[in-house]
Amino acid sequence: MNAEASLADPWLAYFADRGHLGVRRIGAGAEGVVYGLGEGRAAKVWSGRPPADFALTRQVYADIARHPLPFATPEILDVEDHEGVLVTYERALPGxxxxxxxxxxxxxxxxxxxxxxxxxxxxxxxxxxxxxxxxxxxxxxxxxxxxxxxxxxxxxxxxxxxxxxxxxxxxxxxxxxxxxxxxxxxxxxxxxxxxxxxxxxxxxxxxxxxxxxxxxxxxxxxxxxxxxxxxxxxxxxxxxxxxxxxxxxxxxxxxxxxxxxxxxxxxxxxxxxxxxxxxxxxxxxxxxxxxxxxxxxxxxxxxxxxxxxxxxx
The missing domain is CATH 3.90.1200.10 (Aminoglycoside phosphotransferase (APH), C-terminal lobe)
Structure with missing residues (x-):
């Protein structure tokens, strides 16, 4: 990751400073921006308020993820608040x-x-x-x-x-x-x-x-x-x-x-x-x-x- 990229997107430096190697922006959607962190993990930086039933959504992800399937599904591993912005750490999905x-x-x-x-x-x-x-x-x-x-x-x-x-x-x-x-x-x-x-x-x-x-x-x-x-x-x-x-x-x-x-x-x-x-x-x-x-x-x-x-x- 070069300095120019960090200045254009400070979240790249944010995740790198926390020890994640090879941080890259994967994509963006209505909910926020997703970053690959390496080692099978990804992070979503939410662009707005999370859904009111966010805790339920996290539980639903866990309910599905614990069931053996021939394909991966999302799983929220950790959550943090950085200066009022919600950041979720999730299982990276292949393919x-x-x-x-x-x-x-x-x-x-x-x-x-x-x-x-x-x-x-x-x-x-x-x-x-x-x-x-x-x-x-x-x-x-x-x-x-x-x-x-x-x-x-x-x-x-x-x-x-x-x-x-x-x-x-x-x-x-x-x-x-x-x-x-x-x-x-x-x-x-x-x-x-x-x-x-x-x-x-x-x-x-x-x-x-x-x-x-x-x-x-x-x-x-x-x-x-x-x-x-x-x-x-x-x-x-x-x-x-x-x-x-x-x-x-x-x-x-x-x-x-x-x-x-x-x-x-x-x-x-x-x-x-x-x-x-x-x-x-x-x-x-x-x-x-x-x-x-x-x-x-x-x-x-x-x-x-x-x-x-x-x-x-």
Missing amino acids: APMRVDSAHAAYERELPTRHNGAILAVLRGLARVPGTDAMRQLTVQGDDRPLWRGHDCFRNALAALVARAARRHGAALATYVPDFDAGVERTRKALRSLPDAPVTAIHGDLVPPNIHVDASGRPVAVLDFGFYTTAGDPAFEAAVTAAIWDMYGPHAEEHAAELTGLFADELGYAPLTLTTYQAAYALTTYDLFGTDDHDGHFRWCARLLRRNPVFSP
Whole structure:
């Protein structure tokens, strides 16, 4: 590390002064900047206040990390406050992102077989991690209470979340989605009618950048839990992953349909269960980044609902 780099980013010197060799900046996101420290450790310098449920998030990481998986997951090893800035020391995760997000690169029509295999391996792995009390206490982004509060099963908790989310800015979404109120009720009824399912760890945001692979394409790490992390039906994870894997590319709808069919066949989930969960996901995330069609995620949710056989039969 040279002096010029230290002046440009004082955190490089901060970590080096604490005995970490080969400190390097790995990347930055909404939560902060991540640095590699060497010896299997990384640090995140938070750019804003940590989430209100940060202690729960740390416990959820620990709950998942203690379960044997064929890929690594985040684990917070230590926490410190440096002049009012939160710094977390975490397990460094191996590999490289499977690919960039579809908002930044158009995916080809043919889904690579190696990618499909990697996604299935991750879905199968997470479906073996039991849901825990800490996971049940997490709040889905955009909501005002823990998802499971007042409920003893995932399908009813999700149906209640759909109702709350529809009340937030449903009028805005109704402008772009015909028969909106009836579609919300059809989705809630379909959710409540789903059969009992195991309760496992749900990541909730398995887009390609959040799965790291090695040179052979094998998944070696899953990161960025928190956006929709909870305990629930593993079919929900599969349904959401199929829908969001390619959200913005020229073949997005075809890819969503293809992956939904693949996961139904390979994992044994009923197609109606998957499409019900996809409608619920759109109804509970549509307003997180904007409330009109200037926002890409809002547009995507509206399109999904217009073609979803549960919401718009």
